[in-house]
Amino acid sequence: MAGRSDPSHAPADQADILMPDEDITITDPQSGAAREITVREYRFREMLKAQTIARALIEDMARVAGDPERLTSAALFAVLGEHDEAWIALCALATGLEAGVIEELREADSTALSLAVWRANSNFFLGRILGEQLSREALATSSASSISSTGSQRPATDRPT
Numbered sequence: 001m002a003g004r005s006d007p008s009h010a011p012a013d014q015a016d017i018l019m020p021d022e023d024i025t026i027t028d029p030q031s032g033a034a035r036e037i038t039v040r041e042y043r044f045r046e047m048l049k050a051q052t053i054a055r056a057l058i059e060d061m062a063r064v065a066g067d068p069e070r071l072t073s074a075a076l077f078a079v080l081g082e083h084d085e086a087w088i089a090l091c092a093l094a095t096g097l098e099a100g101v102i103e104e105l106r107e108a109d110s111t112a113l114s115l116a117v118w119r120a121n122s123n124f125f126l127g128r129i130l131g132e133q134l135s136r137e138a139l140a141t142s143s144a145s146s147i148s149s150t151g152s153q154r155p156a157t158d159r160p161t
Contacts, residue, residue, distance in 0.1 A: 022116045029104035039094050039116040042124055046093045050124060053090055057083040058125070062132035080114065091117050 021040045028035045042050050060079045064070050080087045088102050094117045095102075105113060118125065 020120045020122075022120050024112055024116050026105060026109040026113060029101060029106070037095050037097065037113075039113070039120045040096075041120045042093060047124060050090055050093055050121075051128070053086050053093075054125075054128070057086045057090075058128045058132055061125070062129045062136070065129055066133050066136070077114075087114070090121075094120060 021038055023036055023038050025034050025036050027033070040046075057079065060082065061076065064075045064079055088099050091097070091102050091113055092099050095113070102110070102113070
């Protein structure tokens with residue numbers, strides 16, 4: 001059991017866990033200058049907005065995550081591409097950047113931003129992806145049990161009168 005003197009539980013590490021905001025440097029697409037931005041963990045109101053924005057994205061990520069043969073970083077980035085407007089809006093919520101600025105980022109900066117948003121908000125995304133998967137499993141189990149219990153036929157009633 002780790003005690004207070006355990007260096008792996010230093011106050012700075014605990015603060016990072018509680019508030020996983022992250023500073024990254026991107027190249028401003030308009031000026032070409034280096035720009036430091038803070039990628040924030042969603043605060044309460046942002047989380048409420050993010051849930052609505054991310055609904056279809058989470059469903060598709062859960063589909064990919066539920067299939068171990070398809071679960072690759074390329075597959076997850078493909079899902080982000082399929083939901084580009086939602087992902088840009090989620091990145092904007094986490095950074096305060098305008099969507100137009102995010103849309104114009106170069107590949108290296110957009111990848112760095114996407115990964116930072118994912119890291120800072122991993123509890124938000126992973127919790128909802130896992131919840132979606134568990135809901136699907138429960139629904140599949142419920143459907144399978146109701147199909148098997150209603151599949152029997154009634155006994156024959158051909159009795160002479």
